[in-house]
Amino acid sequence: MxxxxxxxxxxxxxxxxxxxxxxxxxxxxxxxxxxFAGSVKLRTARRLIEQARTNGDLRPDSVLLESSSGNLGVALAMVAASTGLRFVCVTDPRCTTLNLGLMKALGAEVVMVEHAEPEGGFLAARKERVRQLCAADPRYLWLDQYTxxxxxxxxxxxxxxxxxxxxxxxxxxxxxxxxxxxxxxxxxxxxxxxxxxxxxxxxxxxxxxxxxxxxxxxxxxxxxxxxxxxxxxxxxxxxxxxxxxxxxxxxxxxxxxxxxxxxxxxxxxxxxxxxxxxxxxxxxxxxxxxxxxxxxxxxxxxxxxxxxxxxxxxxx
Missing domain, CATH: 3.40.50.1100 (Rossmann fold)
Structure with a gap:
């Protein structure tokens, strides 16, 4: 059991x-x-948040922030809800309707990037939006799955x-x-x-x-x-x-x-x-x-x- x-x-x-x-x-x-996150990305989400806490990057007022086309966003939303954290996901139109609904149901805020960059596509556009959000509010903590x-x-x-x-x-x-x-x-x-x-x-x-x-x-x-x-x-x-x-x-x-x-x-x-x-x-x-x-x-x-x-x- x-x-x-x-x-x-x-x-x-x-x-x-x-x-x-x-x-x-x-x-x-x-x-x-x-x-409960429905994908292998639960392993990633848990480890990213654990590392942020270990490093001292996760403060009481932190808002987790990540770019995702779907599964990691759902996983982070679930871990955030399970551990009492706030989470914002920057995604794009390829994200499925169900994944969008799951993130919102789990309490995450979703920011949609509508247009792809000429170089780097939707991924580049999402990452740029993440940088803009971080620059505008120091509470945002970008977990940065890419690096x-x-x-x-x-x-x-x-x-x-x-x-x-x-x-x-x-x-x-x-x-x-x-x-x-x-x-x-x-x-x-x-x-x-x-x-x-x-x-x-x-x-x-x-x-x-x-x-x-x-x-x-x-x-x-x-x-x-x-x-x-x-x-x-x-x-x-x-x-x-x-x-x-x-x-x-x-x-x-x-x-x-x-x-x-x-x-x-x-x-x-x-x-x-x-x-x-x-x-x-x-x-x-x-x-x-x-x-x-x-x-x-x-x-x-x-x-x-x-x-x-x-x-x-x-x-x-």
């Missing part, structure tokens, strides 16, 4: 889905959506050790790359404690994280329109890029079998399948993929036929 006193204390439900029956793929998917080492440390301390415990014979781990916190934190852990484990980063086409050209991306979560300092390609055994059309196809294929995953999760699973087909055709490796979130937050995008027809008409 798991018993917690406050919602933010529940981190890991230890749930994995073996995809052999669903996809014919020897891959275990670690489902990170079974906590804060606590982002990586969260996954070095909790995500990777849990996977290593459950899969002592692990050969390869697939992790999505957004800010780079999860991928780099896990890669550093396995480099230190199990160097034989390969960590493969999965990113979306149109992200500039690994030097590719920027392109419009419609699914929030993975990828970035500016290079993320926490992304460390030298630590990863490989990088797998996924087209958003393939993300949608994978999400819908899994949903047809009863497994409703989020956009980032669909991206990671598709990338893992492509990598395993190329590098493990006989399915001999022990492989795990981190699924950052579940799919209910995408019912008005990936799982909506009207949205699909408007954005990806060739996907069926």
């Amino acid at each position: 798991i018993s917690v006193s406050r919602p933010h204390q529940l981190l890991d439900a230890g749930i994995y889905v073996d995809l052999r029956e669903i996809l014919g793929l020897h891959l275990h998917v670690k489902c990170e959506g079974f906590n 804060n080492p606590a982002n990586c440390q969260a996954h070095y301390e909790s995500t990777a050790p849990v996977i290593a415990k459950h899969f002592p014979g692990l050969d390869v781990l697939f992790v999505g790359a957004g800010t780079g916190g999860t991928a780099t934190g896990c890669a550093r852990y396995f480099k230190d404690f199990a160097p034989g484990v390969r960590v493969v980063a999965v990113d979306t086409v149109g992200s500039v994280n690994f030097g590719g050209p920027s392109r419009v991306r419609r699914i929030p979560g993975l990828g970035a329109s500016q290079r993320m300092p926490l992304v460390q390609p030298a630590l990863y055994a490989g990088v797998q890029l996924v087209e958003e059309e393939d993300t949608v196809r994978m999400c819908r294929t899994l949903a047809e079998r009863g497994l409703l995953l989020g956009g980032s999760s669909g991206t990671v699973v598709h990338g893992a399948r492509e990598w395993l087909n190329a590098h493990d055709p006989h399915q001999e490796l022990t492989a795990v993929a981190i699924a950052p979130d579940l799919g209910e937050r995408y019912v008005d995008t990936i799982y909506d036929n009207t949205w699909l027809a408007a954005n990806y008409p060739n996907v069926r």
Whole structure:
């Protein structure tokens, strides 16, 4: 039995889905959506706030501030509500309706950036708005998931050790790359404690994280329109890029079998399948993929036929 006193204390439900029956793929998917924040970003949110408190940056009148396209914003809103803090999230129109509603329900204030910057897109616009807010009011405390080492440390301390415990014979781990916190934190852990484990980063086409050209991306979560300092390609055994059309196809294929995953999760699973087909055709490796979130937050995008027809008409 798991018993917690406050919602933010529940981190890991230890749930994995073996995809052999669903996809014919020897891959275990670690489902990170079974906590009160609904995503792996709860680990990041907790660690960012803990570090701010340890450093003495968090004062009694502080207002937490962060830029997020969705899941981290919800996680920070939940931790803030659970610990009696104020939180303001700067987001953009790609944030799903449900994520916006969840942040507001949890007491967060939401600031919407309507226009993308010519260089750096919505991410650059959100960060500039954060800087403006900080300059106007010293109470604002920007946690800065993009450069804060606590982002990586969260996954070095909790995500990777849990996977290593459950899969002592692990050969390869697939992790999505957004800010780079999860991928780099896990890669550093396995480099230190199990160097034989390969960590493969999965990113979306149109992200500039690994030097590719920027392109419009419609699914929030993975990828970035500016290079993320926490992304460390030298630590990863490989990088797998996924087209958003393939993300949608994978999400819908899994949903047809009863497994409703989020956009980032669909991206990671598709990338893992492509990598395993190329590098493990006989399915001999022990492989795990981190699924950052579940799919209910995408019912008005990936799982909506009207949205699909408007954005990806060739996907069926």
